[in-house]
Amino acid sequence: MQNPQYNQQMEFFVDMQRCIGCHACEMACAECETNGQESMIHIHYVERAVSVQTTVQVCMHCDNPVCANVCPADAITKDDFGVVHTANTSRCIGCSNCVLACPFGVPKKEEKAELMMKCNMCYDRTSAGKKPMCATVCPSQALFYGTREEIEKLRPNSTPVNKFLFGQEEVNTKVNIMMPKGSTELRIHD
Amino acid sequence: MYKLIQTLNRTAFIKAIIAALAVIVLVVLGSRNLQNFDAALIAYLMGTIFAVFGVAYRYSVWLQRPPTRLYWRRSMQFLFSRDFPFYFVRSIRLFFQNILFQRFIYHRSRTRWIGHFLLATGCLIAFAVTIPLTLGWIHFEFKPGNDMLYYAKVFGFEVGSFELGSFVAFMAFHALVWCSVLVTMGAVMMMKRRLTDGGLIATQTFEGDWLPLILLIAISITGLGISYDYTFLQGKTYQFMAVIHAVTVILFLVWIPFGKFFHIFQRLAQLGANLYRHEGRKRGMAVCPHTKEEFATQLHIQDLKEVSKELGFDFTLKDGSSHLDLSPEGKRAALAKAHFEARKNAGAFFG
Structure with a gap:
């Protein structure tokens, strides 16, 4: 209905090592109107018994989203801007295929509502040229939304990577993860 | 046109043709060789046959997708297993809970559930009334020798009777009026959401979200127009009212397979997903x-x-x-x- 003012120059950059587990993004995420007051971001300790490391996970918005492919109800779609939208509420049958197939563990199933929900990069904001809620409040800039030039200035010793290897499977995404300078990919399992 | 033929899904096309032919056969059988078929409803019949063809085609294409096919096969496998009585009862319960009462929507939002329930109930009752009438499966006759007793026949067999002017007659003859009121109330509630919810405003589309609501309201209002005409205007505007109502209904029927209304048929897969989860937990x-x-x-x-x-x-x-x-x-x-x-x-x- 509205004419999206999506700024294609703006990108999402995530650096999990900068996450301090403060949950500010989680609170901000619940303010996103496309989520209906549900927080879609994931923050948790990685291995609480041996480490204080926390991690933060937003939807990576894959080029070829596995979630949309395995959806039996054609409820998940990717738009012209590369945003993979949360499940169409009239179609989603709450089967959890997407929840279990997403290689990044992003979609959430609202059990009683029999509905999958996930981050759509605050489409109400980003389609109006604004930043996603989480990126506006992150105090350590583990979540950053801006241009390539901005992130290069901020992180001169890092490189944004959007190619991920899960065994034999290569997954390319719209969202970047900040890696050591010169990296081209992130291999998840040895 | 050539491209359309080239990309045609042959399996789906054959199934859709069979479904459409089955409707025609059922019209002939149900109306006792068209004896009870109401010729004034021929345009509605054409729209219904097209809708059946389109829904069957899309459903068949949909079932050919690997994840959908898997759920379909698994659901059938579990339903028709040795646990058939258990899964059958469970399916019936889920049908009432999730399809007729749409309880899952209540957990998404109460207002939304009220709106959707009104809208869906109005639509389902209207389908239950109009489809058998259009196909000639139900018709009404006077009892021979008694012009005050009206009786209903289904597939040519008598199923009940009522006095003209009675409460039952009033309710039966105005069934679609009640449906129109339910649908209009529900559609207006859903429209209000779409006008005020920031998330919906950002993601909705005209053809996907607004057109279905506009169509439903148009059908309801034009339908009420027919009733208004014969109740208060002595049928002076009948032609106009009948034609614009037919146009809106036929647009709706033709559009069912392509737009949002297809979710009515897709929603049944939710029952299959539930059986799948239950059987999986057992294993x-x-x-x-x-x-x-x-x-x-x-x-x-x-x-x-x-x-x-x-x-x-x-x-x-x-x-x-x-x-x-x-x-x-x-x-x-x-x-x-x-x-x-x-x-x-x-x-x-x-x-």
Whole structure:
């Protein structure tokens, strides 16, 4: 209905090592109107018994989203801007295929509502040229939304990577993860 | 046109033709060789046959997608197993709960549920009234020798009677009026959401979200127009009212297979997904190697590995296990650990 003012120059950059587990993004995420007051971001300790490391996970918005492919109800779609939208509420049958197939563990199933929900990069904001809620409040800039030039200035010793290897499977995404300078990919399992 | 023929899904086309022919056969049988068929409803019949053809075609194409096909086969396999009585009763219960009462929408929002329930109930009752009338399966006659007693026949067999002017007659003859009121109230509630909810405003489309509501209101208002005309205007505007109502209804029928209304048919898959979950739990749960907790059924994980492979995604790891063996939290932790290692190997965690 509205004419999206999506700024294609703006990108999402995530650096999990900068996450301090403060949950500010989680609170901000619940303010996103496309989520209906549900927080879609994931923050948790990685291995609480041996480490204080926390991690933060937003939807990576894959080029070829596995979630949309395995959806039996054609409820998940990717738009012209590369945003993979949360499940169409009239179609989603709450089967959890997407929840279990997403290689990044992003979609959430609202059990009683029999509905999958996930981050759509605050489409109400980003389609109006604004930043996603989480990126506006992150105090350590583990979540950053801006241009390539901005992130290069901020992180001169890092490189944004959007190619991920899960065994034999290569997954390319719209969202970047900040890696050591010169990296081209992130291999998840040895 | 050539492209249309080239891209035609042959299996779906054959099934759709069979479905449309079946409707025609049922019209002939139900109306006793067209004896009870109301010729004034011929345009509605054409629209209905097209809708059946379109829905059957799209449904068939939809079922050919690997994940949908898997759910369909599994649902049928579990339903028609030795546990048939249990799953049959469960399916009936779920049909009432999820299809007729749409209880899951209540958990999304109460107002939304009220709006959708009104709208859906109005539509379903209207379908139940108009489709048998259009196909000639139901018709009404006077009892011979008694011009005050009206009786209903289904497939040519008498099923009941009522006095003209009675309460039952009033309710029966105005059934579609009540439906129109329900649908209009529900559609207006849904429209209000779409005008005021920021999230919906950002993501909705005219053809996907507004057109269905506009169509439903148009059908309801023009239908009420017919009733208004014969009640208060002595039928002076009948032609006009009847024609614009027919136009809106036929637009609706023709559009069912393509637009949002197809979800009425897709929603039934929710029942299958429920049976699948139940049977899966009986067979055993999968435990995440990272969290050491149960997170899904083994059946689901195994099926998903196969379906995703069929779709061109292979998450098999070197040791023969799969990335899909991890729970969502396990996957997020695996990514975080890999990132940590990469930073550590580079000699700096930040940069």
